Amino acid sequence: AQSVTQLDSQVPVFEEAPVELRCNYSSSVSVYLFWYVQYPNQGLQLLLKYLSGSTLVKGINGFEAEFNKSQTSFHLRKPSVHISDTAEYFCAVRTISGNTPLVFGKGTRLSVIA
């Protein structure tokens, strides 16, 4: 079975500062990795995903994430945040083989302070 740990439940950061949201996963088989974002009172939308190839993945709104297989991590970063980035961010995994559903972490609430 797969599991996802998001190490910070809440991250406050000042506007224009950099941010890193941490995600670690556990799996006995190879996985795909995802970051989803949920803006207030909305559903989730895909931010970026890692399937294969380059370990640095670029997503929408200036976010990027780096897959580190040895550390089983997939941390999300943005060099300069905006007020509009205030949202909840979810890391998720699924196995490469088979049609298994996504397994989500508990989420990290990013609050950008003016």
Next chain:
Amino acid sequence: NAGVTQTPKFRILKIGQSMTLQCAQDMNHNYMYWYRQDPGMGLKLIYYSVGAGITDKGEVPNGYNVSRSTTEDFPLRLELAAPSQTSVYFCASSYLRTSSTDTQYFGPGTRLTVL
């Protein structure tokens, strides 16, 4: 395309009442999912479907039922509502041809309160 739509947006139920949460997608996706989201707990999978007529349990199926008679619709049924079912419910869909194409698209959610 409307994407994934859910109705109602809000609902208050009394203990023991029943209701159906509706979910529809117009993207011809084969996979559909139901999740519940509780504060600080992330998303938990209730049921999912890999195609019309095929459903499977997720992590937290107790107290819920689903059916998938068409590709477009995937309703979630609560038979005897309990306070523990107070949550926000999200429906999602994806087109799984190969694992790499599996991006889930989410509906706006239904906020359910059971009193």
